Amino acid sequence: MVDVNMLDKVQKINPEQCLPVGVTSNTIISGSQPCPLFLEPDEFRCQFDFFYEEEGDGLFIHRVNSEDIIYSPRPRKAKLIGKYLMGECLGEGSYGKVKEVLDSETLCRRAVKILKQKRLKRIPNGEQNVQREIEILRRLRHPNVIQLVDVIHNEEKQKMYLVMEYCVGGLQEMLDTAPDKKFPEWQAHGYMCQLLDGLEYLHGQGTIHKDIKPSNLLLTTGGVLKISDFGVAERLDYFAKDDTCRTSQGSPAFQPPEIANGVESFSGYKVDVWSSGVTLFNITTGKFPFKGDNIYRLFENIGKGVFTVPRNVPSPLANLIQGMLQMDPNERFGVQEVKRHPWIKRKPPMVGREVPLPPLPDSSDELRSMTVIPYLDAMYNPMESDEDDERSEAGEEEQSEVNNYGNLSSFPVIDENEPLDVNQPNVQSSHLEVERPVFGLGDDLDRNRKSSRLRRLSPASCKQQ
Numbered sequence: 001m002v003d004v005n006m007l008d009k010v011q012k013i014n015p016e017q018c019l020p021v022g023v024t025s026n027t028i029i030s031g032s033q034p035c036p037l038f039l040e041p042d043e044f045r046c047q048f049d050f051f052y053e054e055e056g057d058g059l060f061i062h063r064v065n066s067e068d069i070i071y072s073p074r075p076r077k078a079k080l081i082g083k084y085l086m087g088e089c090l091g092e093g094s095y096g097k098v099k100e101v102l103d104s105e106t107l108c109r110r111a112v113k114i115l116k117q118k119r120l121k122r123i124p125n126g127e128q129n130v131q132r133e134i135e136i137l138r139r140l141r142h143p144n145v146i147q148l149v150d151v152i153h154n155e156e157k158q159k160m161y162l163v164m165e166y167c168v169g170g171l172q173e174m175l176d177t178a179p180d181k182k183f184p185e186w187q188a189h190g191y192m193c194q195l196l197d198g199l200e201y202l203h204g205q206g207t208i209h210k211d212i213k214p215s216n217l218l219l220t221t222g223g224v225l226k227i228s229d230f231g232v233a234e235r236l237d238y239f240a241k242d243d244t245c246r247t248s249q250g251s252p253a254f255q256p257p258e259i260a261n262g263v264e265s266f267s268g269y270k271v272d273v274w275s276s277g278v279t280l281f282n283i284t285t286g287k288f289p290f291k292g293d294n295i296y297r298l299f300e301n302i303g304k305g306v307f308t309v310p311r312n313v314p315s316p317l318a319n320l321i322q323g324m325l326q327m328d329p330n331e332r333f334g335v336q337e338v339k340r341h342p343w344i345k346r347k348p349p350m351v352g353r354e355v356p357l358p359p360l361p362d363s364s365d366e367l368r369s370m371t372v373i374p375y376l377d378a379m380y381n382p383m384e385s386d387e388d389d390e391r392s393e394a395g396e397e398e399q400s401e402v403n404n405y406g407n408l409s410s411f412p413v414i415d416e417n418e419p420l421d422v423n424q425p426n427v428q429s430s431h432l433e434v435e436r437p438v439f440g441l442g443d444d445l446d447r448n449r450k451s452s453r454l455r456r457l458s459p460a461s462c463k464q465q
Contacts, residue, residue: 078379080104081161082152084112085379088371090360094123095130095231101163102372109166109370110149117158125249129231134162136207136230144198146218146228167218167226168368169357171283175214177358181286184352185317188283191217193344194225195279199272200335202227206236208243208268211250212275214283219357234268243268252295253288254278257327260299270329273338277324284317285310289325316343 079086087100096115103110120126137148150163171191175181183191195217202209209216209227216229232249245268248259256274258266281289289307292298305327309318320343326332338344359366 076374076378078375081112081154082150084110084150084161084163085372085375086112087375095120095126100166100371102370102376109372111164111166113162113164115160115162117160129249130160130162132233132235133230136233136235139235140202140205140207142198142201144194144225144227145201146226164228165226166220167228168221169219170215171217171219171225172213172215174355174357175283175286178286178355183283183355184350185284185314185348186350186352187354188280189343189348191225191283192276192280195227195276196335196339196344198225198227199276200339203243203269203272203335206238206240208234208236208245209272210234210245210248210268210275211254212272213251213254213279217279236268245271250275252298253290255299255302256329257303257305258329260302267329269334270332273324273332273335276338277321280317280324281309281321284321285313289321314343314348316341316346320344 081101083104084101085104087102090098090100090111092098096113096119098111098113101110101112102108115130117127120130123129134148134151137146141147146167147165148162149165150161152161152163153159154161175183182188195212199209199212207230209230210232211229212227216227218226218228220226234245234247236243244265246265248255248266248271250271254275256266256271259271278289281287287310290298290301292301305325307325309321313321320333320338320341323333323341324338333341356366357368360368
């Protein structure tokens with residue numbers, strides 16, 4: 001049996017440099033018979049030991065069948081960004097990846113948006129949109145608006161980390177897995193009421209989202225809806241006379257007729273009402289009110305403002321959709337009118353099966369458990385290296401591995417009960433490292449000494465690190 005993790009050692013050396021003249025790696029791998037290689041340097045031989053068998057004076061490489069290869073997952077390595085322990089990737093957008101993290105002080109689940117400055121520079125107005133989003137989110141506090149917890153800058157790696165409130169999924173993910181690409185009426189009603197509460201707060205704070213759509217509406221583990229992604233949002237001036245706006249960068253399918261027709265200025269609040277109406281249409285019918293083969297055809301149809309509500313939609317809901325999707329912004333419902341509508345005030349009967357949140361891609365976990373747990377295990381129970389296993393089997397002194405925890409400080413510790421001889425050949429006093437406990441579990445000095453583990457490194461290994 002051959003462990004695929006051992007193949008990493010082979011990849012560090014170019015096999016072509018070790019082959020005789022006229023022999024390539026392809027001829028060796030494709031050949032069914034062993035091919036003799038005469039490699040004199042011991043450093044190459046030790047890298048390929050698991051492929052070699054000695055026969056006489058020569059060395060032979062044997063072909064390995066795929067059935068004999070053991071596929072084992074790579075060992076997980078704990079990584080800390082400030083006080084946050086990184087987990088698995090939750091998703092990726094045009095601006096960067098989103099990963100789950102664990103706050104090591106409060107033990108709260110968070111989500112971090114990882115932004116690279118090089119990538120932002122390639123996106124039109126990318127850096128400006130991120131800075132605007134940070135400034136807006138720092139001022140907002142509402143149960144139905146995503147909360148910005150922390151902002152971390154890494155000047156060396158040119159990265160920015162936006163630590164956000166954790167949400168387990170979004171409405172768009174649920175719609176994609178729903179049989180008819182829609183929610184039952186009672187489920188859509190609950191999400192719409194929470195969306196209106198969040199919009200009422202945003203507009204009261206002078207903030208216009210401009211990009212309301214199912215993919216920007218997230219859910220917490222408790223089922224609370226959160227309005228997210230304020231990258232194209234706009235904050236009105238304190239002394240502005242009205243909600244007039246002049247720019248919009250939202251998704252084309254959710255844009256109102258005034259933007260599709262190229263009007264220079266428009267009501268910002270009515271833009272959010274229109275996009276909320278399109279969202280309501282989409283989550284209750286599984287379709288869009290306006291379609292087009294391309295963005296030009298789409299904007300042409302939106303500009304006309306003509307759409308049809310399916311017949312199976314209840315009349316109160318159809319009336320609300322038509323009021324939110326009025327072509328004239330002056331006749332279009334406002335947020336307060338929508339909240340006073342009979343369909344909003346009266347909860348529909350619970351008819352139909354609830355659409356659940358699907359598992360993450362490449363996962364069967366329907367509950368979407370914490371992805372940080374394996375990294376916690378790797379942090380507190382690091383696996384021993386192959387060299388340590390060989391030394392322990394040979395009866396040599398056991399040596400423990402210590403993971404590098406990034407921002408955690410390290411300092412030399414000497415056990416008082418067992419004095420350390422710094423003159424010992426394999427030990428140098430400048431190569432002592434100590435693993436310090438995290439999460440405030442090792443504040444007591446005596447407990448620190450017991451949980452600390454001493455690592456003895458040779459000078460060669462220290463140079464590599």
